[in-house]
Amino acid sequence: MMGVTMRIGELATKSGVSVRALRYYEEQGLLAAGRSDSGQRHYPEPAVDRVQLIQMLYGAGLSSRTIAELLPCVDAKVSTPESQARLAAERARIDEQITALIHTRDRLDAVIASTVDPANGCTVVHD
Amino acid sequence: MMGVTMRIGELATKSGVSVRALRYYEEQGLLAAGRSDSGQRHYPEPAVDRVQLIQMLYGAGLSSRTIAELLPCVDAKVSTPESQARLAAERARIDEQITALIHTRDRLDAVIASTVDPANGCTVVHD
């Protein structure tokens, strides 16, 4: 079967991140890579999902260090009280972020409404 | 009346940001400041709200440049087709961010569930 493993370029295109980023993830202990005799990295298919999970967590504002602390507990499925606390804490952080963003969006909606509504002393300029 | 205007330190404590940040906001054109004869900045009360709005927008991932482009259209309440488009675009971006965060939270919930549920081959370790 072909494609049971892939090299870094293919993983990059499949997961939508740069080659540099993948090397960085490895450096940060987020993504393990096998090596060929000549030292080239190779990855199994599930690495694509893993990279996308990493991207999600970055997107949620987590740092490499935090992600590095969470991922092992995802992999090993081993639950210590500490890891549970970490997961819960990050979940809570994301929750707060969502709340804040909704708040911000509402604020922006108010601004949009005021700039659209001429009753607010708003001047609408057309091209 | 006292406190109709305030100096930078007071604004900093009232709005919960650092003095340095306030100077930076001014530098970026986000926050105007009056000057005393000796060159000291003074701000009116509404500056507190303004700073908090700025913080909200930063919190939503907007850059200084983007905020600088949005704020005038908040102040002047002048609506050009371009400014409407900008506002709508940023609102949309925030919406996408919220969606992504909810997605991430769900993912994290799944992880939490799997680490908590022994049926998933998870090992629970107590102190």
Added chain:
DNA sequence: CTTGCCTCTGACGTCAACGTCAGGTCCTAG
């Protein structure tokens, strides 16, 4: 065997939103 693309390891560059320090001025309480 060579051409050309992919990959490797350093290692320095970048960018934003400030932090921090230096050296000097201002202002208010006592």
Added chain:
DNA sequence: CTAGGACCTGACGTTGACGTCAGAGGCAAG
């Protein structure tokens, strides 16, 4: 009038997640 805190303007430092470049080796095609 003087001490000490608040303020001023540069200007350099910081941090994270990569970008980018240099120099060298690897690999499938022709």
